[in-house]
Amino acid sequence: MNYIMYIIMFLYTFHVSAQNDVYDNTFVRIYNVEGKKTNKGKIMSISKSSIELYSRGNTLTIPLHTIGIIKTKRSAGNNIGKGALIGGSSLALIGLLSGDDKGGFISFTAADKTLFGLVSGSLFGGLVGGITAIFKNSDHFIIDGNEMALEKFRNRMLRIE
Known part of the structure; x- marks a missing residue:
């Protein structure tokens, strides 16, 4: 009986990834500082200087200085x-x-x-x-190349706030 409990506990905790950021496959649209949509895709990672997206089988790295606005969800x-x-x-x-x-x-x-x-x-x-x-409730984040605004966006996506 104890073996069955150990197996069940192992299977429940098998997928836990410690200290990895999870963005729940959030789809975003990224606009440059002039307001033109430049990229779209699902968030893979967010660092202090860039956002990494997955779109159509490719990984895109968008530098912070080119990001003006980020909109979540699709249009x-x-x-x-x-x-x-x-x-x-x-x-x-x-x-x-x-x-x-x-x-x-x-x-x-x-x-x-x-x-x-x-x-x-x-x-x-x-x-x-x-x-x-x-009733879509998409969010709108003004980044304008600001590192603090990108950090606020990252925290919001990770639901830390």
């Missing part, structure tokens, strides 16, 4: 696009699978139903995505 357009894609494709598939009508006063072909489902589903899904973007 609202991402929510709208995903909503439109999911809604449009779902209703288009339903329209396609429902097949042709057998006749009568108003009858539609499967292609008509698919097109109607694609258009109406995209509009409805985009609307739902826009509503969810309102």
Whole structure:
């Protein structure tokens, strides 16, 4: 019985990494001092002089003096696009699978139903995505090449504050 308890305790503590910073796969968008978006990706590490991001299979190191603003999470357009894609494709598939009508006063072909489902589903899904973007709670950090502001951002990401 004791062996089972030791094994369970070992498995629960196996993934613990002492003194490693954990950023919870936080997605950030980095803007330069002029306000133009220069980089985006998930935070790997934050030092006093740079931020290291992982984006599309590459590791990017962004020096502190080039960082103007950091915004967390994805933009609202991402929510709208995903909503439109999911809604449009779902209703288009339903329209396609429902097949042709057998006749009568108003009858539609499967292609008509698919097109109607694609258009109406995209509009409805985009609307739902826009509503969810309102409640997104993304953060906005002004760094402007300041080491103290970057340290404050690092502490916030690590939830130290």
